[in-house]
Amino acid sequence: MKSIVLAGLSGGSGKSVVSVGLIAALRNRGSGVAVFKKGPDYIDAGWMSKAAGRPCYNLDPYLMSAEAIITTFQEHIHGTAYAVVEGNRGLFDGVNAQGEFSTAELAQLLELPVLLVVNCAKTTRTVAALVLGCEAFDPRLRIAGVILNQIATSRHESIIRQSLEMYTDVPTLGVMPRLKQDIFPMRHLGVTPHQEYAASGEAVERLAALAETHFDLDAIISRMRGTVPLPPKKSSATQPRVTIGVLRDAAFQFYYQENLEALAKAGAELVTIDALCSPSLPPDLDGLYIGGGFPETSARQLADNASFRASVREGVDAGLPVYAECGGLIFLGRSIILQGEEYPLAGVFPVTFALSSKPQAHGYSTCVVEKANSFYPVGTRIKGHEFRYSLVRQWEGNPEDLVVQMERGTGFFAGRDGLVKNNALALYTHVMASGTPQWVHGFIAAAQGYHAGRRQPAPPA
Secondary structure (H helix, E strand, O other), rough: EEEEEEEEOOOOOOOHHHHHHHHEEEEEEEOEEEEEOOOOOOOOOOOOOHHHEEEEEEEEEOOOOOOHHHHHHHHHHOOOOEEEEEEEEEEOOOOOOOOOOOHHHHHHHHHHOOEOOOOOOOOOOHHHHHHHHHHHHOOOEEEEEEEEEEEOOHHHHHHHHHHHHHOOOOOOEEEEEEOOOOOOEOOOEEOOOOHOOOOHHHHHHHHHHHHHHHHHHHHHHHHHEEEEOOOOOOOOOOOOOOOEEEEOOOOOEOOOHHHHHHHHHEEEEEEEOOOOOOOOOOOOEEEEEEEEOHHHHHHHHHHHHHHHHHHHHHHHHHOEEEEEHHHHHHHOOOOOEOOEEEEEEOOOOOEEEEOOOOEEEEEEEEHHHHHHOOOOOOOOEEEEEEEOOOEEEEEEOOOHHHHHHEEEOOOOOOOEEEEEEOOOOOOOOEEEOOOOOOHHHHHHHHHHHHHHHHHOOOOOO
């Protein structure tokens, strides 16, 4: 099978548009496409999954070991003809001046060539200087070709192509014309997740048509690296021993595929729940997982579904293990204020949230568990990430009761994170199971403990 990494010169270069178009065009050839997103990302990964018709997996050098990255890549390319890895930010951008954890570093680890996407708006010959700089910056990296994005006219394209041919050895493998309107719908927090966009299928089809028309697909394929997958591992999944509910709907959609699969492999039967429509939690749950998302865009529906909110609150009061991240944390709060109107939420924690116009936390985080909870042993060091516009408007609690101390990142309040009530734990920090295996073990153990206790015969009256 053939593999390649798509990268840009910066965030906003158009690599997501190019990657979704390329993935969909390759899939239209009747071949399976394995897709991967570099970094802590849910929305781009969701669009890539939509284009490929199969799950997208994240490869994050900060959150995962090199061995885990290679294993994840190898395990999920079986049965496909192509693999596309989309980078993040600029090609050489990492967490420091040395470029640690960059897309370039990931490409070198996987020994894959790079297809470079360049935003050509309001520039021509300078594109050649930028590409030449990327070539020279790290000679170990193989740049297979360039896709020219935001091409306005045929003359615009011609000058850039000639400049690249004159000054570099990097071929132009396609263009993405300047479009009158964004194919990906935008809103206050950036790209709208495909789950919330009714015309997502049509958007993917349009990008596929643009790629088929404007990309030299055969040339791109010829410059991909041939990769021989490792023999597939025998399934180690166990028979389901516990049942864990997962809120998945327009409000809660940020889940790493690895996290869900890790729970299933560890013995959980996962039950999908729509918090907007379901009247209550299903009976006989042994645990509940509430991921991130945009509860603020569905605040009215969440508020109107009072019976469901009550069932979640009653579950926590009864000791149901609940793990909530970011949007899930918000849902467990008392309310959220949006444009002057207050919407009631599950009411597990005495917190009122609001929404800012600017990010309140953005980037990788590291924290240490300092207090008892149902999911992590005290002393556990967790690598994760945060991305939120929400802020704590009012909280009737004490910072010393938060179970996690932030070493890097913002957390919930005063450099701490992790609200606890009974067997519920809610954090702003997102984790990835492939980088934090303690999360899986803790979740399953908490669910098993609740399962066993709930099924003990009632004591005699």
